[in-house]
Structures are given as structure tokens and as C-alpha cells.
Amino acid sequence: MSENRETSRRGFLGAAGLALGALPLNAQHAHHAHQAVRQEKAKGPYRPRFFTPQEYRTLAKLADLIIPADEHSPGAVEAGAPEFIDFLASNSPELAAVFTGGLAWLDGETKRRYSAAFVDAKPGDQAALLDLIAYRRNDTPELGPGIEFFEWARKLTVDAFYTSPEGIKDLGFQGNGAMAEFSVPREAVEYALKRSGLG
Amino acid sequence: MALERVNAVVVGSGAGGGIVAKELAQAGLRVVLLERGSWVTAYDCRKDDLRNQRTTVLGNAFGPDDERHPRVVVDESGRERTLRASEPGYHNNAGCVGGGTASYGAMAWRFMEKDFRMRSTYGAVPGSTLEDWPLSYADLEPYYEKAEWEIGVSGDDAGNVFRAPRRRPLPMPPLPPNRECQVLRPAALRLGLHPFDIPMLRNSVPYNGRPACMRCRWCVGFACEVDAKCGTQNTVIPAALKTGNCELRCDCVAGQVLLDERGRAAGVAYFDARGRYREQPADLVVVSCAAIESARLLLNSRSRLFPKGLGNRHDWVGRNLQGHTYPRAAGLFDFELYDDQGPGAGIAVCDYNHGNPGLAGGGMLANEFIRLPYQFVAQVPRSAGRWGRGHKEFMRKWYRRSMSVMGPVQEMPMFDSRVEVDPVVKDHWGIPVARLSGGKHPHTLEVARYMAGKAEAWLKEAGAIHTWTVVPGPGLSGGQHQAGTCRMGGDPRTSVVNRYCQVHDVDNVFVIDGSVHVTNGGFNPVLTIMALAYYASAHLVKTWKGTRMRS
Numbered sequence: 001m002s003e004n005r006e007t008s009r010r011g012f013l014g015a016a017g018l019a020l021g022a023l024p025l026n027a028q029h030a031h032h033a034h035q036a037v038r039q040e041k042a043k044g045p046y047r048p049r050f051f052t053p054q055e056y057r058t059l060a061k062l063a064d065l066i067i068p069a070d071e072h073s074p075g076a077v078e079a080g081a082p083e084f085i086d087f088l089a090s091n092s093p094e095l096a097a098v099f100t101g102g103l104a105w106l107d108g109e110t111k112r113r114y115s116a117a118f119v120d121a122k123p124g125d126q127a128a129l130l131d132l133i134a135y136r137r138n139d140t141p142e143l144g145p146g147i148e149f150f151e152w153a154r155k156l157t158v159d160a161f162y163t164s165p166e167g168i169k170d171l172g173f174q175g176n177g178a179m180a181e182f183s184v185p186r187e188a189v190e191y192a193l194k195r196s197g198l199g
Numbered sequence: 200m201a202l203e204r205v206n207a208v209v210v211g212s213g214a215g216g217g218i219v220a221k222e223l224a225q226a227g228l229r230v231v232l233l234e235r236g237s238w239v240t241a242y243d244c245r246k247d248d249l250r251n252q253r254t255t256v257l258g259n260a261f262g263p264d265d266e267r268h269p270r271v272v273v274d275e276s277g278r279e280r281t282l283r284a285s286e287p288g289y290h291n292n293a294g295c296v297g298g299g300t301a302s303y304g305a306m307a308w309r310f311m312e313k314d315f316r317m318r319s320t321y322g323a324v325p326g327s328t329l330e331d332w333p334l335s336y337a338d339l340e341p342y343y344e345k346a347e348w349e350i351g352v353s354g355d356d357a358g359n360v361f362r363a364p365r366r367r368p369l370p371m372p373p374l375p376p377n378r379e380c381q382v383l384r385p386a387a388l389r390l391g392l393h394p395f396d397i398p399m400l401r402n403s404v405p406y407n408g409r410p411a412c413m414r415c416r417w418c419v420g421f422a423c424e425v426d427a428k429c430g431t432q433n434t435v436i437p438a439a440l441k442t443g444n445c446e447l448r449c450d451c452v453a454g455q456v457l458l459d460e461r462g463r464a465a466g467v468a469y470f471d472a473r474g475r476y477r478e479q480p481a482d483l484v485v486v487s488c489a490a491i492e493s494a495r496l497l498l499n500s501r502s503r504l505f506p507k508g509l510g511n512r513h514d515w516v517g518r519n520l521q522g523h524t525y526p527r528a529a530g531l532f533d534f535e536l537y538d539d540q541g542p543g544a545g546i547a548v549c550d551y552n553h554g555n556p557g558l559a560g561g562g563m564l565a566n567e568f569i570r571l572p573y574q575f576v577a578q579v580p581r582s583a584g585r586w587g588r589g590h591k592e593f594m595r596k597w598y599r600r601s602m603s604v605m606g607p608v609q610e611m612p613m614f615d616s617r618v619e620v621d622p623v624v625k626d627h628w629g630i631p632v633a634r635l636s637g638g639k640h641p642h643t644l645e646v647a648r649y650m651a652g653k654a655e656a657w658l659k660e661a662g663a664i665h666t667w668t669v670v671p672g673p674g675l676s677g678g679q680h681q682a683g684t685c686r687m688g689g690d691p692r693t694s695v696v697n698r699y700c701q702v703h704d705v706d707n708v709f710v711i712d713g714s715v716h717v718t719n720g721g722f723n724p725v726l727t728i729m730a731l732a733y734y735a736s737a738h739l740v741k742t743w744k745g746t747r748m749r750s
Contacts (some may be wrong), residue, residue, distance in 0.1 A: 066586040072595065074637075127587075134585040154586060162572035163248045170591075171598045173572050174416070174539045 034164060037083040046083050049090040054117070055103045059085060059153075061119045062106070065130060066157045073170040076161045084160035102149030109146060205229040205446075207483040208467045210453045210496065213298020214725050215712035215732040216487030217431025218346075220447075221439035222736035223686050226742065230445040231479055235293035235452045236262040238432070239301060241422040246249040248571045251420035252293060252302040253679075254337055258285045261302045261422070262294030267627030270491075273636035275674060281624055287293050290522070290635060290677035292489050296449060297432025299489075299679055300725065304419035304544060304568050305400040305428050307352040308722035309343045309730075312336040312363045313553050314560075316610065317718045321559035324551075327611035327640050328519055329559070332717045333698040334690045336363050339730045346729035347398075351406050351429040354398030361393065361549040371403045375413060377540035379566045382532075383532045384546055386661035392548045397565055400429040400725070401542065409433065418542035419568040448472075454630045456484050456509055456708060464708045465511075470628045474500070483707050483743060487732075490520060490681035490714040494618040495633040497685065497695075497702075497710070508620075510685070510702040513692045519620035519683035520635065521719050522560070522676035523607030524643050526651035529578055530602060530663025537599035543569035551653050552609075552721045560609035562721030562750070564654050567603040578603070580667055604654040607680065609721040611640035616675055618684050638673045647671065670685075680724050682713035700735040711735050 040046055048056045060082040070073035076082075110118040114125045121129075132138050133146035134154070161167035161177040165167075169173070206228035209216045220232040232398075239261055250260040265283040272288050273279050282289045293299045295612035313320045315332040323329065339470055344367050356362050373396035375554075376384070380396075387394035402411050412427040426433050439445040450472035457478060459465040466480040486493045487514035494517040510516055547565035555561045566640025570578075575598055579585075583593035616637025624632045651668035658666050691703035696715050702708040713719070714726050722726060 067591050068588055070588055070591065075591075129588055135581070158576045159249065159573045162576065168574065170595055171572055172537075174597065 009158075033084050033087045033160075034080065036087055037080050041080075041083070047190065048083075048086045050086050050096060051089065051099070051103075054107075055100065056082060057119050058103050058106060058117070061126075062153050063157045063160075065126060066154055067161050067167075074166045076157045079161045079164035079166040081157045081160035081164075085156050088156070097158050098149065102145070102152065105145050105149060126136070202477060202479050204466075204480040204482075205231050206481065207231070207485060208233060208479050208481040209234050209299065209485040209487055210467060210469075211235075211487035211489065211492070211712065212431065212436060212447065213293070213487060213489060213712065214300050214431060214728045216485065217300070217315055217436045217439070218729055218732035219485050219709075219711050219736050219739075221435035221442075221447050221488060222733065222740060224308070224439040224442040224445035226740040228444060228483075228740075231481070232436070232439065232445055232447045233451045233453055233467065233479075234296050234447065235693055236296065237449050239295040239422060241424040241426075243422075245681055248417075248573065251417075251571065251574075259291060259294070260420075263291070268294070268311065268632075269624055269626060270632050271621040271624050272675075273634065275638055288674070290491060290675070290681060292679050292681060293576065296430075296436060296447070296491075297430040298573050300400070300430030301422050301432050302420055303400075303428075303430070303679070303725065304542065304723070305398045305430075305725075306399040306544070306565070306723040307347065307726045308356070308563070308720070308724075309363060309365070309398075310336065310339075310722060310727050311361065311549070311552055312722040313332040314718060314720040314722075317560060317609070320553070324559055324611050324640070324642055326613070327642070328614045329611055330686075330688070330693075330717050331609065331685055333694075334734075338698075339734055340365065342730040342733040343726060345733045346407060346726055350400055350431070350434050350729060351362075351402055351409075352398050352400055352726075353403035355396040356398055358393055358395035359549050361552060369398055371406055373397075374399075374401075374403045374414065374542075374545065376545055376634055377543065378536050378538040379543070380546040382536065382585075382602075382661050383566055383604070383657065386657060387546075387548055390657065390660050392657070392664070393549045394548050397545055397547045398726075399542070402427040402429065407434065412541070414541045416539055416541045416543070416569040418572075419544075425557075431735065451477075451625075452628055453488070453496055454626075454628065454631070455574050456486070456496065456498065458500070458502045458504065458509070458705070462502075462504040462705065474628070483709065483739070485709045485714045486685075486714075487710075488683040489712055491618050491633050491635070491677060492714055493710055493714040494520075494684035495620055495631075498618070498620045499631055505704070509708065510695050510704050512704055515686060515695050517684050518614050518616075519612040519686055520616045520618055520637060520675065520677055520681065521610045521612050521683040521716075522678045522680040522694040523719065523723075524606055524610060524639060524647045524671050524676060525605050526647040526654065526671070527567075527603055527605035527669045528651055528654035528658050529669070530604075530658035531597050531665040532600045532602070532662055533664055534577075534662075535599045536602050539569075541569055543567060547606075548657075551606075551650060555646070555649060559611065559642060560651060560721060561646055562606040562608040562650055564604055564606040564650065564657065567605055570601075570603070572598055575601070578669075591690060602658070604657050606650055606654065607721055607723060608643060608650055610643045610676055612683055612718060614642050635677065637675050639671075639676055643676075644673060668717040680713070680719065682716040682719040682724055684725075685710040685714035686717055687715040688717065700731065709735060709739065 063076040063081040067076035131152040224419040263284045453469040457465045464484040486614040499507035551561040584590045619634045620631040685695040
């Protein structure tokens, strides 16, 4: 494991060039991510499969900032985004490299600017850094890796939240669940049941 | 072990290949249909927002897989990258039985008469290889009809005063309008436009032994759970298999078209599901792999007589790669539009396909398919912020109160937007991969900006309180609407196939898919690919014995 982690870290600069949207995963992994995480949490407190405790705390802080809980609804942390990302990273060396590299960059940059790890930095400092790396217009050689990483962190946090029961409920979207009622021809339903082998 | 000789090998089981296989098999030819992917069903993909073929962040649910199918893409600055199949810029369509038709949105457009005569209509466009087709709308009309009735199309284009003449109406009525359509229709009428119900390859009533659409939200990008979406995998391919004359071989990757010493096709070399090299001898070879892979297969079929690739004597194979440039306008409303009624898209206008002042061509405009929430996030305007409370509130406030209007702009083909085979990178089977380069013509972008403005005006008329437009950048087009790389034409020096999709130089090789499109219409191209497949098949069935006799 530790050897893989070293490779992953070295791979970050290369992996940072990996275009967003190119998550080299078998889709099956993601399909089961929410489900797998739920099963694991049912057994007790979630123990990260891939990230170190420090990385995981940073990841959770980041997810919380991207989609925070508010008076209306839970946020990305409650919806399981850190677990979701941890689960996917444990299945994909490329994604793992993007996140270990990105989280290290984030900590390094906060230490350089504010003399504290990202999770320990003041909320105002955390926000200031995110506002820099959330926008491509701020792209410089120094911020470039951070901007690439934020794209990934935001994308996967959003994916996790808005496919979770909490996120779906927040929007009133009716996704990812069976419909309560089909206003469709009966034969369509019968046909589906027959094909499923359940009818 | 040598395989038994057959009459025809069809490479690719998508919109074109599926139809050709069925037409030839029903005419009594013995056919082998090779498909690089598997037979994917709705059960394999289930209904999961994260497994959408159009949102590739988690890999392609309908193939090809990321591990074995790299491509090289050269961007405008000349930078080369080797991409996985699910990366943006790869220009994937699909890799499964049915090809793109297993997971498409299923809009079923006939091109307009002028779409076949772009050069005569608009004249030469500097920097573009804009040309007329060697056949007309009237030549294809009976085959459009055949596609509509055999594969199955619902909709009602009677309100489309711009449509080309048709002999028969569509076989199925449109689905009832969803809320977006109900808001957009009167707005279009107030603007003096001519809105109508989009023709869709989707059952609105039970048809051809399959049930009606149950209006779920997982449509474009997904397989249909009740098989109400009509693709080749649930229509013509089963019909082909039923004849007993067609054998479908899945997970088979074609490497090259084999030529005999006289320069005629002898069959196809491929790797089977277990990775074994096989040679399938055949009298005819039909290449139906979609524009990028069809060009790659021809370019990889090198021989003494065709050192630059089969049919490529004059360097036209792989040229003119095009797709569609999709300008979009999005609008926010102070009332709810989301009603969870799939497929979402339902209303269109063709007022801007032609006759736009000072512009060559245009495109239809339609409302968007159901937007999954995480896809909507990508459309959130910068001003809403990219993280934090404001961003979350924007989603909560507007997800259900927004809609988009967009449309495919007919592109000006470019000789230098092209498919080559890469000199270095090979796929899992050792076959040189496709190498893509080029971009969009500036006029295409000009038309796109114009269309974005029209889309925005429609949303404003519909009551949008805030709107914005998105026009794509100058990078290469292709993707699911990829076309143009084996141009059809009368002159062998400036095209690859004749009007019957027959390769000029090798009379027993046919390219039957979007590759042969001279121009790609201002419409989703699949029904035209299907019509061409019926048209070319009819010719093949009549003449194939003559073709064989000449060898």
C-alpha cells in the first residue's frame, strides 16, 4: 500500500493533466458506492479505506465547504461525500493520485500562506484560498494544480451529494428511486416485469 | 482454423450496420455481424443517475471501456494527448449492440431538401469543403419512411411548415407535452415561429410488439427498461437473427479489411472475444463503425495496392470529420417547470435551419432532455459562485425553475479536421489507434452565436426572468453525431464512396454509417443514417451477385 501511495504522489503532476470527466473507473464501482458506503457505516464509524486520517479530515472539510449544511438541509458530509470519494479512490489509482496530490497541495499552500494545515486554518483563510482556486481566471503556474484539483473535488462532491437521498430531497428531484406510481399502459409494466424474471 | 466463407461481413451493429445486416439476411445472404462491444441491457445499467452515457465521469456505461481503446487527440495548439474512452475530447459514441441507438435521446429527424444541396444553396464557403450530396432528399424519402415505420417513430411534424414533403405520416402520435413544452409552445407562436412535436424513435403507444414509453426521467444516456425506445438492438437486429442467416459476434474487434491480390476485399481480420486472431472470408464487406472508427479501419487496411489505406488513393479517407456545434440558452423562471416527465425534450422549431440572413445554414432548436441535478451544476452561471451556501441555494432555488433551449448547428466541413491512424499508439489488440486533429470552421461558430441568440429570445418570450447563452469553443466536433470521414460523391478524386455507399476503388466494400454524410444537417443525424442504410441495402440486394461475378 505504502509503495502505491508513493507512486500516486509522484504521479500527481502528471495526473493533474488528467482532464476532468475522465475518471478511469469501471462504472460498476460508482454504482455501488452509495450502497457500499451505507453498508459499511451500518457496521459502525466509517474507517477510510484509502485516505490517511489527515487527508480524510481535509477532504471532509473541503466537502463541507463546497456543499455546507444549512437551515434547510444537510450538506455533503452528512450525505456521505467523503466516504463516496474515499470508496472511489480505493478503486482507482488515477483518482487516488489526483486526490492525494491535491490534498497535499492544499495543505502545502495553506501552510505557506497562513502557517496552518487547511483544516486548522481560519474560516476566512480557507474561503479566500477556495475563491482563488475555484475559478480558471486565476490560473497561474503556482495555482494551476490547485485549480485542477478543485475541479475534481467540486465535481465529485456534487456528484455524491446530488445522487444521495439528502441531495435529491434538497432539490425536490425525484431521481434514483422507484416511481410511486406509473401512469403508463399496463402492458408496459407487465412487459418489464416479464423481462425482469420477477413477474 | 479458417472460418467458413459468408456472403457479407458487417462491421458494427449500430444504426447503419444493424439495418444492413437485417436487409441482407432477409434477402437470403449469409451475414456475419461483428460488434466490438457486448449486448448491454437496461438491467446491466439500471437506472442510476451516475451511469449515463452522456456524463462520462464514471466511465462509459455503453462502452467502449477505458482500458483497451485509447485514442490520440491533437488540440488546436498542436499538443498531443492519449485519451481514455470516457475522457472529454475522445469523441466517443458507444460500443455495444445497437451502438448509439441503445442509449440515445432518439430524435428522429429527416434532413431538409436544402441540407443535401448546401453548396448550391450557399455557394463556396472559404476554408470549407462544403459540397452537395450526390443524392437528393427525394431519393431518400421512401427510405426515411421505411425507417420511421420499421424502427418506429412517434411525434407530429404537421406544424413544421418547413419540413420536406412526406408520403406517409409518422406511425405513432406524440407523447403528451410536458410542462416545458406547454410553456414554450405559446411563446414560439407569439414569436411567429412554427413549433411542433419532435419526431422520436420512441413508442408512444404499443408498437411492433413493444410497449409504450412510461415517461421515466432516465432516457437520454440510458437504455430503456421497457424497450419503448427503438434502436437497432430491439428491432432490426433481432429480425436479422430470426432469419437464421445472420450470426452476431459480440466482443469482436476488427483490425483490417483483407484484400486479395487483385485488390478486392476478401474478408475481415478481427480479434474475437477471447482475443484470438480470426479471418472471416466474405464476398462483401460493410463498414459501419461510425465516422471515426470506420475511417480508422479503412486507414489500417493497407496493402500493396492501397499503401495509404483502403479507398484512400486521393487522401480523402478520414477528412471532413464533423459533428454538431450545440449553442444553448438557459433561462430561470419564477415558476416551476420541472414535472419529472421524461424524456424531457418534446418541442422544436425549424424556423432557423435555413434562410438566416448572411449565414450558411443553421439548425433546429428544441428544449433539452431531463437534466440530472449534477449535470445542471455544470450549467450554473459563474455569478452564483462555485461552492458554498450561495451555490447550494442557487441549485435549490432554480433547479426546478429552469430550462434550456439548444440545437445542432449544421457545420461547415473542414478538410483538415480529420481522423488518421497514430504512428505510435496502439490499442489492446496492437491495432494503431485513431488520431484526431482539427477544429471548427469560424462560420460554424458565427451561426452558433446567432442560434444562441434565437434560443435566448424564445426563453425570454416564455417568461424567463434571467437568461444566459453558452456557445462551444473552436475545438474539433465529432462525438455522438460524428460524420463526414468517408464522403459520398460522384468524383473518385474528391470523395471515398459513390451514392450507394460503395468505395470507389474497391467495389465489394461499402461504408454505411454517418461517415458518408457530405454535410450533417442541422439535425440529429440518426434517421438519415438509417435511411441511407435502407437505401444502400436495397441497391446491394439488387446488385450483389453482379458484384461478386466481377471478382
